[in-house]
């Protein structure tokens with residue numbers, strides 16, 4: 001009920017009468033009044049005027065299920081939203097929910113992760129109140145070999161949400177979002193499958209939004225949207241934008257089960273394009289020039305001897 005009230009207050013510029021809310025939600029005035037008080041306790045500023053009703057004046061920067069849900073404009077991505085303030089890792093929670101039969105599209109959001117994880121087992125700094133730590137559960141009917149492309153699909157969506165607020169962002173292959181060369185977002189995709197059948201895929205996204213200090217070991221390479229622009233952002237609005245874009249790119253991906261419909265756009269966003277890159281792949285290291293991705297999401301690299309190779313997975317530094 002709380003998210004329905006929030007949605008209604010958001011959609012109406014003017015006051016919404018208590019009577020109207022009671023009728024719409026089929027609840028008593030006392031029930032509405034209780035929810036209004038809960039919302040005020042959570043930091044929402046709501047003007048209540050006798051004979052006029054309620055008007056939403058200000059929203060807090062929180063990522064509760066109700067706040068995110070009331071902003072989502074998606075058909076399936078983010079339904080339902082599962083919020084728990086403190087979690088070990090939202091990927092871990094999403095995998096647990098997947099094992100229990102949770103639906104395709106379930107979104108797990110945390111305010112803080114105690115042991116957030118990055119790629120290659122690295123820790124992911126996930127302090128309270130400043131970033132977006134979330135994971136979506138997908139049950140795609142695709143070949144397991146195609147699943148790694150979903151990470152690039154997610155990077156496209158996050159890029160849309162960040163670049164509409166901050167200038168100068170780019171995708172660093174395969175799925176980091178960087179601004180002025182510093183990492184603002186990382187994506188960790190995990191899968192449970194048989195050789196020819198996917199049980200589920202979990203895509204975990206970490207975005208440094210309002211973070212203003214980083215641990216010493218990552219301070220030189222990490223940044224937040226706030227550090228770059230000096231502005232503060234409402235995280236739930238960014239979350240809603242990510243999943244709106246994600247649905248669009250996911251549909252494109254499913255049409256061909258590859259990235260052919262977004263390769264051009266991805267390559268325009270690619271920070272590595274035409275630049276020298278150092279590849280570390282299965283123990284070997286080499287240097288070359290990045291020529292963009294192919295429709296399978298591999299990075300095409302022209303080596304110094306003029307030969308071209310497609311890098312499927314590896315570490316790229318610019």
Ligand code: BTN
Pocket residue numbers: 088089090091092113115116117118119120122124126132133134135176185186187188204205206207
């Ligand atoms: C990377 O190494 O770049 C990937 C970082 C992924 C971090 C996110 S935060 C939400 C989700 N939960 C995790 O433990 N990791 C991912």
